[in-house]
Amino acid sequence: MKKILSIFSLVMVFVFGSCIEQNYPIWEGAEVxxxxxxxxAPVAGQTYPRISIANSIGTYGLQVNLVARQRDSDETITYRVVSEGTTAVEGTDYNVSGSLVIPANSSIATLEVDVINTGEIGGSVDLLLELEGNSEIQASENYKRVQLRITRPSPPEEE
Incomplete structure (x- = not known):
């Protein structure tokens, strides 16, 4: 009798347990x-990664992701140069536009940085970029910054 009662109890748990409606929250936000x-991985002591590139690279592209449903029209996303993490000089070491476009029905775009070849002067400079978003799409708090380290080869040794 105990065995039958145990089996019946177990069957009832499965029957009533499977009828419970599961309401999982669905995130409806939009981020870049x-x-x-x-x-x-982030640089030690910072919340953003550093990518080393040569000053002879020309144009360097950074992929920007839209974390949301794809849009029916183009979305213009703004970004800025963060002065606290930047030693590069605009117009001398790099050029950027300050905005990029995520095409309609797409989840990715490319932020282009024109790296200027300053020649063989040695050392490196840093460029810290931060996504800002737009009125409908905000920047992800954890993944909105990237630093580019632009390396310049040392001049050839004179003999």
Whole structure:
């Protein structure tokens, strides 16, 4: 009798347990993030990664992800250069536009940085970029910054 009662109780738990409606929350927000910030570990003591590039690279592209449903129209996303993490000089070491466009029906865009070849003067400079978003799409708090370290080769040694 105990065995039958145990089996009946177990069956009832499964029957009534499977009828419970599960209401999982669905996030309806929209954010943009740097792909490099998602997949690259942050610099020690900072919340953002650093990517080293040569000053001879020309144009360097950073992938920006839309974390939301795709939009029916183009979305213009703004970004800025953060002075606290930047030693590079605009117009001398790099050029940026301050905005990028995520095309309609897409989840990615490319932020282009024109790296100026300053020649063989040695050392490096840093450029810290931060996504700002727009009126409908905000920047991801954890993945909105990336720092580019622009390296310049040392001049050839004179004989």
């Amino acid at each position: 993030e740097f792909q490099a910030a998602v997949v690259t």
